[in-house]
Amino acid sequence: MGNWQSQIGNRFMSKGLNRFAILVACATFFLIIAGALVTSNDAGLATSDWPLSNGQVFPKMVGNLFWEHGHRLVATTVGILTIVLLIYILRAEKRSWVRKLGIFALLAVVAQGLLGGLTVKLMLPLAVSAAHATLAQLFFCTTVSLAVFTSRSWTNAGKLTEETATERAGVPLRYLCTAALVTIFLQLIIGATLRHSATWDHPLPTDLVLTHIGGALAVTITLGLAAMNTLRRHKGQTFLTRPATMALVLLVVQLFLGLAAYLTRLASPSDPQPLNPMISITVAHVACGALVFATTIVLTLRTYKVLPAVDSEIELAARPQEL
Secondary structure, eight states: OOHHHHHHHHHHHHHHHHHHHHHHHHHHHHHHHHHHHHHTTTTTSSSSSSSBBBTTTSSOOOTTTHHHHHHHHHHHHHHHHHHHHHHHHHOOOOOOHHHHHHHHHHHHHHHHHHHHHHHHHHOOOHHHHHHHHHHHHHHHHHHHHHHHHHHHHHOOOOOOTHHHHHHSSSHHHHHHHHHHHHHHHHHHHHHHHHHSSSSEEEEEEEEHHHHHHHHHHHHHHHHHHHHHHHHHHHHTTTTHHHHHHHHHHHHHHHHHHHHHHHHHHHHHHGSSSOOOTTHHHHHHHHHHHHHHHHHHHHHHHHHHHHHHOOHHHHHHHHHOOOO
């Protein structure tokens, strides 16, 4: 009776942990949107002090202060949620590497907050602002990973063996997905640098624009290869094909949003202040980029979960067959 009750309790705790991890990941995604709204509205220096705004915890939310202080409130909420998530993980999670990842998440969100304050204190230097945006994506990657690792689908997934011959015929899917994930992360760094390189009333640097276009091409090739090979090699395996399909769809949307964001940004130096549709399209481009990153994270982690390591396959192929 006691063992049965213990199993029910552990299952309930695990399910609750996964739901809370998903909540933190969603809150982090919202924080990325809030940060993009600050940059797009040129509201980064709406107040010159930190962590207070104009010397107040709750100032009047008017003008650009709405975006800047609103971003700080969202960031504070995410920080509190991350602390609660770590406590939840330490209580409910047995796997030491998941517990360590939870600790890393807390350290990352603390560093992110300090870096955000530094951007204000130093008057928005490009290097610090770009690092702040990049760390936000890295923290998002961590929260998405925690949501994946604590899910029931991850726990119940077993190794796929029926496709190993197909896997040997081409580049291992693990490598393709990892290459796509790294390429997307680098593209996010370039995008963050580009967004913070010039305010709305100045043209964007041509060299960074061209670099970002080249990065978009690299993401299209690497992610396209990873997703298409997943769909071709593992038909019917929704554990892999679902995130691959979502990544492809989001990639197409992201490319169109990128073009639209650039075209609307070309006209912004002639505007009296940041205006729509430049603001809304740019923010949508940032948000969709984060979603492409998230779905690729899920796809990559799942390939490592269910597909055998290449070294193991080589060892098995090299062993003499037993009679």
